[in-house]
Amino acid sequence: MPTADELLSTSEVLALAQDLAHVAPDRDWSAVTQAADSFPELRLRDRVTEVRTALLQSLHGEYEAADLVIQDALQDPRFSGWRIWPVSEAVALLATASPDRADLEAGLALTAALTSRLTCEFALRIFLNAHLDATLEAALGWTDSPDEHVRRLASEGTRPLLPWAAQVPQIRRNPAATLPILNALRRDSSETVRRSVANHLNDVSRLDPELAVATAQSWLADADENTAKLVRHALRTLIKQGNPQALAAMGFGAAESLSVEGPGLTTPRVTIGEAVSFEAVITNDSDAALKVAVDFVIHFHKANGTQAPKVFKLTTRTLAPGERLPLTKSHSLRPITTRRYYPGEHALELQVNGQRYGRVTFELAPGVHPAA
Secondary structure, X not given: OOXXXXXXXXXXXXXXXXXXHHHOOOOOOHHHHHHHHHHHHOOHHHXXXXXXXXXXXXXXXXXXXXXXXXXXXXXXXXXXXXXXXXXXXXXXXHXXXXXXXXXXXXXXXXXXXXXXXXXOHHHHHHHHHHOHHHXXXXXXXHXXXXXXXXXXXXXXXXXXXXXOOXXXXXXXXXXXXXXXXXXXXXXXXXXXXXXXXXXHHHHHHHHOHHHHHHHHHHHHXXXXXXXXXHHHHHXXXXXXXXXXXXXXXXXXXXXXXXXXXXXXXXXXXXXXXXXXXXXXXXXXXXXXXEEEEEEEEEEEEOOOOOEEEEEEEEEEEEEOOOOEEEEEEEEEOOOEOOEOOOOEEEEEEEEEOOEEEEEEEEEEEOOOOOOO
């Protein structure tokens, strides 16, 4: 993952100050230049806030001044990249603080213009929290934009659980509020936009599973060539959770029609850094073809002595009547930056079409963690 210095670096902020001074030479941009002085001590999010604050100071809290300066800066294609992030948030703060409704509308339009240079999804959260209905109305209008970056902003910026972004409590409480945007974009010509729609509906599934499944079913009933892939990605969390309605929507058969042997461990004792391995056999006992989603669940031993389950994908297959599907799998237990392993008793289960089978335990012996 890129570091803060590789994204919003001192040189990037100095370039921003030069961009602004070029189009507004009579305005004092020294606060923007000085904002970078504290960068060695700051993370990326804090750097954005520091530069944003400097921009607000230089613009004297006036939306109209910001609009004129930034519109002029946008005429230069070099006004782009990570310097846009603090600019977009400054625009959002000024537009939402203005008592003039025209400034709000102009700020949303300017945000759409900026997003072609760098996504403004984080800035859009400021608009949503200040003026939800007006922002959702603008975002719905963006779904007709010829610019795929703007169309993606309509979906991505309004996600109920957008990672690393400010939460929008009103959308969390009512995720159905954004469905008109998703319905308008689900058949978008851009894979990037459709991917955002899928991630957005996956967010909805975490808050209101029934709403997400019903939406997916309506899309599948009126599908194009991309719908099945989009819905499969959108329902991935519910599929991992074994949600029966989501499994049925994706065409997976009833688990009662299957026989599952295993899992059987081939490594009952594993050292941290090695892999746990298992075998299983799944048989379709019905007289019709059956689509199966096979996952496995590892119950990880935690530092406090409890166990926490995590579901991993194994395979998706369609079994003919009477067909047997032998499975073998090795899963690495080598420490990585996002997971630390603790010695002790772990457990493993197979999950087939939402049902879990054959919980078995294995011992994870101490190993060497990489240096911090």
